Amino acid sequence: MSRLDSFIRRLEAQRACLEMAADLVRGLDGEVLELGLGNGRTYDHLRKLFPHRDIYVCERTVAAHPDCVPPPQFFLLGDMRETLPALRARLAERVVLAHLDPGNGEIAASKALANQLAPLIVPLLQLNGVLVSEPAITADRLSALPLPGGIEPGRYNTYRRINHRSLP
Amino acid sequence: MSRLDSFIRRLEAQRACLEMAADLVRGLDGEVLELGLGNGRTYDHLRKLFPHRDIYVCERTVAAHPDCVPPPQFFLLGDMRETLPALRARLAERVVLAHLDPGNGEIAASKALANQLAPLIVPLLQLNGVLVSEPAITADRLSALPLPGGIEPGRYNTYRRINHRSLP
Numbered sequence: 627m628s629r630l631d632s633f634i635r636r637l638e639a640q641r642a643c644l645e646m647a648a649d650l651v652r653g654l655d656g657e658v659l660e661l662g663l664g665n666g667r668t669y670d671h672l673r674k675l676f677p678h679r680d681i682y683v684c685e686r687t688v689a690a691h692p693d694c695v696p697p698p699q700f701f702l703l704g705d706m707r708e709t710l711p712a713l714r715a716r717l718a719e720r721v722v723l724a725h726l727d728p729g730n731g732e733i734a735a736s737k738a739l740a741n742q743l744a745p746l747i748v749p750l751l752q753l754n755g756v757l758v759s760e761p762a763i764t765a766d767r768l769s770a771l772p773l774p775g776g777i778e779p780g781r782y783n784t785y786r787r788i789n790h791r792s793l794p
Numbered sequence: 795m796s797r798l799d800s801f802i803r804r805l806e807a808q809r810a811c812l813e814m815a816a817d818l819v820r821g822l823d824g825e826v827l828e829l830g831l832g833n834g835r836t837y838d839h840l841r842k843l844f845p846h847r848d849i850y851v852c853e854r855t856v857a858a859h860p861d862c863v864p865p866p867q868f869f870l871l872g873d874m875r876e877t878l879p880a881l882r883a884r885l886a887e888r889v890v891l892a893h894l895d896p897g898n899g900e901i902a903a904s905k906a907l908a909n910q911l912a913p914l915i916v917p918l919l920q921l922n923g924v925l926v927s928e929p930a931i932t933a934d935r936l937s938a939l940p941l942p943g944g945i946e947p948g949r950y951n952t953y954r955r956i957n958h959r960s961l962p
Contacts, residue, residue: 629862630839634805641798671798694797 639782640760641671642774644725647756647784648675650771651722656752657682659717659724661706661743666694668725682717684709706739710746721750726759737761744768751787759783766790807950808928809839810942812893815924815952816843818939819890824920825850827885827892829874829911834862836893850885852877874907878914889918894927905929912936919955927951934958 627635658676660669663685670693672681683696684706695701702709706728724747729736744765747757757768760782768785795803826844828837831853838861840849851864852874863869870877874896892915897904912933915925925936928950936953 628839628842629833629835629859630805630809633835634802634809637798637802637805641802667797667801671796674796691797 635778636760636781639773639777640668640727640758642777643758643782643784644668644671644675644723646774647723647758650756650786651754654722654752654754656720656722656755657717659713659721659747659750660684661710661724661747662727662729663688663690663694663696664727666690668727669696670694672723672725676723679722682713682721684713706743707746710743710750714749717750719749719752722752722755724751724755724757726757726761726763729760733761741765748787753787753789755787757785757787759785803946803949804928807941807945808836808895808926810945811926811950811952812836812839812843812891814942815891815926818924818954819922822890822920822922824888824890824923825885827881827889827915827918828852829878829892829915830895830897831856831858831862831864832895834858836895837864838862840891840893844891847890850881850889852881874911875914878911878918882917885918887917887920890920890923892919892923892925894925894929894931897928901929916955921955921957923955925953925955927953 658672658679658681660672660681660683663669663683669683680700682700684702688695726740728739740761740763744763748765748767762783767788767790769788771784771786826840826847826849828840828849828851831837831851837851848868850868852870856863894908896907908929908931912931916933916935930951935956935958937956939952939954
């Protein structure tokens, strides 16, 4: 498989997971959180999926297409390890769908960052809220969801926020 | 349609056009030319489609994944308006497939550059050689080919190098 094939499959998996998640949270009241704006393509897709919800966006710098820059009241510029804790006052247990794609092309670095961010994201998710993430992550109170049909395991990842259960 | 939808369709169209072109030039002897390396995804796909052909690449600077940087003898760094004329000594009427994707996200600038480059590409194409291009272009001795099934007109473009015919 070429890098072009692999990239197309990744984007198709991303879109399918976001659409599945949108269905899963249809009955929940709350906000959407995009972690990593990049060029703004996925943010644009989220706007189409959630026309009636506020979409908060965290990103280090603005590199998106001008049409895809969020309104300032929903755009938190800076290192997500600092902006996510600051969001807790506004969004604790409010978020119905978070999408995490901190990828900069370096797999190990993305994975390490995602695992640092996961415990900062979980307190923002409401019960039964969904996290869609490109690096697979492991975190307390997240339970992996089955992927949409046709998506190979590991190509993208979806989790649901569950209640904390004491381990036996 | 979101920017994510549109991007996925563009990549699928690119791949389908390259694969159609690879079939069309199967019986021709000659080289492949990638104009615009970018991150190297399409170059990687061309390597898979043409494992037994030399693939020349023109690009201004190296920004590709390290796995996708061409060998130095096939890699022409610099402004294509200068490197393409220099290639004529080696590749005049030798190229079976050229792929032009000079996009930097600015549609008008890409289109203007593609139209400047077209008359420099045509002398490198052999008779019945194919040009696959993202901006549509108009050039003497190029005849538009039908697109593969399922690809909307204008999403990607394919041309065949024909003999010069005097206009009536």
